[in-house]
Amino acid sequence: MDKEFAKPEEYGLADLLCCAASREVQDNEIVFAGTGLPMVAIMLAQKTHAPNLKLIFEAGTLDGRPPEIPTSVGDARCEMGASRSSGLHDAFSIAQRGYVDLGFLGGAEVDQYGNVNTTCIGDYLNPELRLTGSGGNPDINSFARRTVFIMVHEKRRFTEQVSYITSPGWRVRKWPGGETVHRRELYGAAYRGGPSAVISTLGVFRFDDESGRIYLDTCHAGNSPEQIRDMCQFDLDITRVSGETLPPTREELHFIHEVLDPGQIFIPKVKPV
Amino acid sequence: MSSGKRITLQQAAEIVKNGSSLTFSGFTIWRRPFALVYELIRQGRKGLHLIEVNGGPQTEFLVGAGCVDIWESCWVGHELYGKYGANLSRKVGNKEILVEDYSHAEMLFRFSAAASGAPYAVTQTSLGTDIHNPAYDTLGNAGLRDGKRIPSHKYRFTEDPFYGAGAQVLVPAAKVDVAILCVQQVGEEGTVRVNGQFYSDPEVARAADVTIVMAEEIVPEEYLRRESDLNTITSFEVDHILEVPFGAHPTGMFGRYDVDGAFLKDFYAGTRTQEGFDDFAKEWIHGLDHLAYLEKLGWPKMLNLKANTALKYSTGVKRGQ
Numbered sequence: 001m002d003k004e005f006a007k008p009e010e011y012g013l014a015d016l017l018c019c020a021a022s023r024e025v026q027d028n029e030i031v032f033a034g035t036g037l038p039m040v041a042i043m044l045a046q047k048t049h050a051p052n053l054k055l056i057f058e059a060g061t062l063d064g065r066p067p068e069i070p071t072s073v074g075d076a077r078c079e080m081g082a083s084r085s086s087g088l089h090d091a092f093s094i095a096q097r098g099y100v101d102l103g104f105l106g107g108a109e110v111d112q113y114g115n116v117n118t119t120c121i122g123d124y125l126n127p128e129l130r131l132t133g134s135g136g137n138p139d140i141n142s143f144a145r146r147t148v149f150i151m152v153h154e155k156r157r158f159t160e161q162v163s164y165i166t167s168p169g170w171r172v173r174k175w176p177g178g179e180t181v182h183r184r185e186l187y188g189a190a191y192r193g194g195p196s197a198v199i200s201t202l203g204v205f206r207f208d209d210e211s212g213r214i215y216l217d218t219c220h221a222g223n224s225p226e227q228i229r230d231m232c233q234f235d236l237d238i239t240r241v242s243g244e245t246l247p248p249t250r251e252e253l254h255f256i257h258e259v260l261d262p263g264q265i266f267i268p269k270v271k272p273v
Numbered sequence: 274m275s276s277g278k279r280i281t282l283q284q285a286a287e288i289v290k291n292g293s294s295l296t297f298s299g300f301t302i303w304r305r306p307f308a309l310v311y312e313l314i315r316q317g318r319k320g321l322h323l324i325e326v327n328g329g330p331q332t333e334f335l336v337g338a339g340c341v342d343i344w345e346s347c348w349v350g351h352e353l354y355g356k357y358g359a360n361l362s363r364k365v366g367n368k369e370i371l372v373e374d375y376s377h378a379e380m381l382f383r384f385s386a387a388a389s390g391a392p393y394a395v396t397q398t399s400l401g402t403d404i405h406n407p408a409y410d411t412l413g414n415a416g417l418r419d420g421k422r423i424p425s426h427k428y429r430f431t432e433d434p435f436y437g438a439g440a441q442v443l444v445p446a447a448k449v450d451v452a453i454l455c456v457q458q459v460g461e462e463g464t465v466r467v468n469g470q471f472y473s474d475p476e477v478a479r480a481a482d483v484t485i486v487m488a489e490e491i492v493p494e495e496y497l498r499r500e501s502d503l504n505t506i507t508s509f510e511v512d513h514i515l516e517v518p519f520g521a522h523p524t525g526m527f528g529r530y531d532v533d534g535a536f537l538k539d540f541y542a543g544t545r546t547q548e549g550f551d552d553f554a555k556e557w558i559h560g561l562d563h564l565a566y567l568e569k570l571g572w573p574k575m576l577n578l579k580a581n582t583a584l585k586y587s588t589g590v591k592r593g594q
Contacts, residue, residue, distance in 0.1 A: 035352055035353070036353070057470075058377070059300045059301075059303075059470050059472055060300075060470040060471065060472060061470055071352070071353055071532070071534075071592055072301060072302060072303075072352040072353060072532075073300075073301075074299075074300035074301050074302065074303035074352075074470065074472070074525075075303070075525075075532075075586070076469060076525065076527040076528065076531070076580065076584075076585045076586040077586055078470065079469050079470065079527065079585065080584070080585065085469055085470050085471075086470065086471065087470060087471045087472050087473055087474070087475065087476075088300070088326065088377075088381045088472055088473045089381060089385055089473065089475075089476060092377075092378040092381050092382070092398075095378070096378070096396065096397065096398065119374060119403070120365075124403065124406075124409050125408075125409070127365060127366065129362060129366075130357075130358075130361065130362040130365040130366065130372070131357050131362075132348050132349060132350045132356070132357045132358065133328075133346070133347050133348045133349060133374060134347045134348065134374065134375075134376045134377060134399075134402075134404060135327065135347055135348035135377050136347075136348075136376070136377040136378065137376075137377075138376045138398060138399040138402050138404065139376050139377050139378035139379075139398045139399065142397065142398045142399055142400065143378075143398065164403045165401065165402045165403040166402060166403070166404070167402065168399070168400065168401040168402050172400070172401025172402065173401055173402075173403070173406070174401065175401075175405040175406060175407065175428075175430060176405075176407050176430060178406070181401075183401060186400050186401050186440055187397065187400055187401075187439070187440070188438060188439020188440055189433070189436075189437070189438035189439050190397035190400075190438065190439065190440075261593070263591075263592050263593035264593045265353070265592050265593030266593075
């Protein structure tokens, strides 16, 4: 199969995000899959560089090998081929027990320490807009060794401080007092890691090991580090940029569009020029 | 042997009183007891306290219809078919509903605690988040924490007293009056067999004071007992049963029918306003019974949703673009 990188006109932004997400997965890992693009990304990794990864769906499918992409994690398409079809108690107990290496998550807002908000815009007690709520976002983010966030990049979403911490980043609040502490300190024996990357529609971001602050790692083609910094409300560290985000290969595009998501449920196909 | 557990849809809805706390089977857009949700709306139930492991279209219908005063859960939306709960969002904005946020695992552990007779569960999830912010204790702020059905605290924080593992969160057991389940099969004495992922059904059935099971089919109890290892919920944990084919529509049921995505999309797009919701309810809920509802959906639609018996999902439903 053709491992050459595709030309810019051969793929779209969703393809690029999907491949960037897929490359975060390592072989033999146990990965917690959310609905949508992450599901395609994980199954893409399974088809390419991580054939031995194990997939967990939050609704209760354990070590899943769905023959067709499920529409959601509760979908009947999750069960066939799985090691077990079970329930949430198994999925969350397994996660809390420490089996999960990687989880893919989303968010409406992220701040410079990787705290994510999916609950409300504005003051929680008088919100401008109530969103979906946490779902399993904080749970997977608390239990997994690494989490990767996939987000639409808008300046209002990359904020100094999220209006509500739904999911814990690197510097969090210790209740009931509310002091800001490093995540390692708060989680104690339950500490396993935390957010390792944010893949936005403009670039890929990572976090400093010590300070827990976000920095820009790669820019998607057509975006300069300065442009991306201008699209953040906080002062983005652009001193550690390693280059451009690698484009999809032809092999990856083949799997995405011919095998995994031919119906374009999650990843639209770019029309040939 | 008949156990006398059979009731009608109308009788099932009457078990849920104004002010009852209520929970459901299923997961987001799968196996939600819709026929009974519609009947609660027809009967004009008020003041419900929903306590859900996760929400979904059933939440949105009950909230939109004004049946709900308190929603305690972690998530509401329609997955691919509607990204958030627009009815809940509107009522939160208008301060017409109280929302108590926990995380998904916390909600699950709260039901597990209740199901095992424990007053609380201990976990390490969601530490450091605003879910644990004491200022955001909605039921406490409203003065509703009586320590009886509503726990006297939203959370307690403690340290592991046994192994020195550090910070722990205690979450209160979920005390709930009625659980309504929607499953593939129930026996005449109440034994439940769920096919596919059983989500948090065993926990919610055991946690609730009264458990109602509506099934695609009521089957001979003896049939289920031939292979008891395939069963999901014990006969005596179930108080009432009823047979309601296609009762989960527009949500899906493993092995029987898929989610009606087009219906959910229409609902999501059409019910951003109260007027929109009222119009939708007038067309699809009021003045209909379950059979009339199915008739209105029509055979072509239902056959399209029907699952392939080998694959367990429909091959006719067009997904995506």
